[in-house]
Amino acid sequence: MVAACEETFLKMLNNCIWKFSDKENCNICMTILEELEKIDDECDVYGIHMVKIQDPQLAKRYSIKTFPALVYFRNGNPLLFEG
Numbered sequence: 001m002v003a004a005c006e007e008t009f010l011k012m013l014n015n016c017i018w019k020f021s022d023k024e025n026c027n028i029c030m031t032i033l034e035e036l037e038k039i040d041d042e043c044d045v046y047g048i049h050m051v052k053i054q055d056p057q058l059a060k061r062y063s064i065k066t067f068p069a070l071v072y073f074r075n076g077n078p079l080l081f082e083g
Contacts, residue, residue, distance in 0.1 A: 015046070015047050015048045015049070015073070015074060015075075016048065016049045016050075016051060016072070016073040017036070017043070017048060017049070017050045017051070017070060017071070017072050017073075018050075018051050018053050018070070018071045018073070019032065019033065019036060019050065019051070019052050019053065019068060019069075019070055020053050020054070020055075020058075020059050020064055020067060020068060020069040020070075020071070021052070021053075021054055021067050021068045022054070022056070022059075022067040022068075023054075023067075024054070026067070026068065028068060029067070029068040032068050032070075033052065036050055062078050062080065063080070064080065069081070
């Protein structure tokens with residue numbers, strides 16, 4: 001079921017930001033999430049959706065080795081933010 005949901009979601013990727021974290025009680029992750037929530041409404045105006053993810057296998061698929069991490073999908077193409 002998870003694979004089917006992921007496959008459906010991957011088909012919908014277009015102007016989407018994934019925020020990866022490796023654990024729930026991560027202070028840096030929470031700070032980043034709070035900052036992203038400040039721009040969430042502006043992103044909605046441009047059709048950019050934000051998704052919070054804690055899936056090590058999915059992170060590995062996109063070569064994410066450090067957390068937290070942001071991946072922006074533009075027209076279905078993943079761009080790892082390294083800032």
